[in-house]
Amino acid sequence: MYIMKSIVIVFLVVVCVSCANKKLDIAKPNIIFIMSDDHAYQAISAYDTTLIQTPNIDRLANEGMLFTNASVTNSICAPSRAVILTGKHSHINGKIDNLSHFDTTNVTFPQILQKAGYQTAMFGKLHFGNNPKGFDEFKILPGQGEYYNPRFITQKGDTIIDGYVTDITTDLTLDWMKNRRDPNKPFMLMYLHKAPHRAWLPSEKYYKEFTKKTFPLPETLFDDYKTRGTAAKTAEMGILKHMSLVNDTKLTPATMAKLNLTDWNNLGESLGGMTAEQRAKWDAVYGPINEKFIEEYPTMNDSTLTIWKYQRYLQDYLGTIASVDDNVGRVLDYLDDEKLADNTIVIYTSDQGFYLGEHGWFDKRFMYDESFKTPLLIKWPNKIKAGITEDEMVQNLDFAQTFLEVAGVTAPKDMQGESLVPLLTGNKEKWKRDAVYYHYYEYPAEHAVKRHYGIATKEFKLIHFYHDVNEWELYDRKKDPKEINNVINNPAYAQVVKDMKQKLQETRKKYKDSEELDRKYIESYN
Incomplete structure (x- = not known):
């Protein structure tokens, strides 16, 4: 009898400890990291209302913190993502450019969080590697991926999913949260959009709307780089000279042939993945744009052609962002509806900034602000005071250590960033950085x-x-x-x-x- 009582007592103690640990785990904040690709801070209305309204992304600023001095360490897609995952500069993690391989012996923050009891998932664009470590589930685009009917790489093999990539990435994210998320564990979710990466294919809803819009010209559209050196003058990212008429502004090969035009870099059309029905709807809108260009081109000079290309660029680029904003709203609504918002830190950022005609450019890469600075908005109820703007110098280098501290996990000593938690929680006196590094x-x-x-x-x-x-x-x-x-x-x-x-x-x-x-x-x- 005494032995039986002892067994029962031990069993109850184990159960209580287990329950306490589950409650402790649940109390740890969930982390949702939302990142778009090439999303300029100028194209978020919380920063600037000139070009577009992004009410759902703005919710993160209204309910949390907007960073005005966030930047990247290396303004190009795959290296930026490697810095985010490892918390180390490119020269340390080895992923210096889009061409080099990612050293998979690098320890990433998702691996550390997974070992610490977090359920982890990634959906959308990673850009390098087909088997990311540290994730219980992933569905990622191969390389850049397609805007229409994209292929996804999964642990169970590749699959093509019909639809528009921004909607699909969100569908996958919500499906995981609804159906495979363990309610007894905190989770870390990476929700990664392809948009607004080149070649900027909006959804049907938004190309019908945005191709009718006209946008103000940036002050520096016709910059002459007078005080700058060789680098600015020789870069091949000018809207006039280097933006593809076919790939970027969506002229057809037939239009090019009719006007006897040759295209920069011969990029060709980037409409792969569309079904015949999708292409017919696309052509119904972009066909008249081509016809009008055929009429107007003979009277165009360099200035008017630059402006035409700028408008076409902005129409498609911003059209893709409108879908991102809609879908961010879907995720935020789900968190509210399921009572998850109060214990979830939500981050919105981009893998770098982007030129929207400033200095006559598109693309990124430079340390000049439009490329170097990146949007960063963070909501963390009961920790961040709503509607705060922060101007401290922060970088994508800091995300790994921030997430680890949020989770109560000690960061490896070889990580090179600084946790943003002091800034998020009103302990700014603990923040000591006065300069950031770029390479x-x-x-x-x-x-x-x-x-x-x-x-x-x-x-x-x-x-x-x-x-x-x-x-x-x-x-x-x-x-x-x-x-x-x-x-x-x-x-x-x-x-x-x-x-x-x-x-x-x-x-x-x-x-x-x-x-x-x-x-x-x-x-x-x-």
Whole structure:
């Protein structure tokens, strides 16, 4: 009898401890990381209402915190994602560009959270690797993926799903939360949109709407790069010269032939994946655009052609964002409806910024603000005061350590970021960073943006272009926010140049970057 009582007592103790642990796990915040691809901060109305309204993304700012000085460490898709997953700069994690392989011996924050008891899932665009570690379930696009009827890579094999990629990515995300999420575990969900990546194919709803819109021209659309060096003048990302008439502005090969035009880089059409029915609906809208261009082209000069291409670019680019905003709303509504919102931290960001005609450009890569800065909005009920704007210098380097601290997990010592939790929870006095570091490597390559590294403070930005040039640029971020005037040789900034170069050396040393590594990565291209 005594033995039986002892067994019962032990059993009850185990059950109670188990229940307590489950309650403890549930109390840990859920994490939803939402990232779009190439989403410019200028195209979110919480930052700027000039181009588009994004009411659902704006909800995160209204209910949480909007960062105005968030940036990336390397403005290109796959390296940015590698930095986010590892919490390490590109020169440390090894994924310096879109071409190099990702070293799978890198430990990522999802692996750490999974071991700490989080249920983990990823849906959408990863951009590198077909078997991401640390996820209980994933459905990811191969490479860039398609906008229409995309193929997804899963643990059980590839599958093609009919529909529009932004809607499908959200469907997969909601299906997992509704049907396979373990309610007894906290979860970490990566919800990753392909849009608004080039070649900017909106859904039927939004190409019908946005192709009728006209957008204001950016002040620097016809920038002459007068004070800047070789890099800005030789980059191949100009709307006039380098934006494809077929791939980007959606002229048909028949239109090109009729006007005897040749296209930049011969990219061709990017409408793969559409069914005959989808293509017919597309042609019903884009056909008249082609016909009008045939009429107007003979009278166009460089300026009017630039403006026409800019309008066509913005119509499609922003049209894809409208679908992203709708679908972010679907996820936020689900969290509210299921009473999950109060214990879920939601992050919205992009893998980098993007040029929307500023300096005459599209694409990214440079350390100039439109490319370097990225949107960042975070909602965390009962932790973040609603409607807060934060101007501290933060980076995508910081996400891994932030998520680990949110989960109550100690970050590995070799991670290089800083947890954002002090900023999120009103303990700003604990935030010590006064400069961020940037390094871009993918040259010679597409868009011909030269290799460069630099640092930015709230007041100044110093950039060193190297490899086949040796040029320096300095910008006064307060007096010259559009970065028109390179003041590196202005005597009034001589002391600033000296101080910033010293700070750059210290920062490179802090993050373990060096000229030796620069040479190593240059040699890897040869």
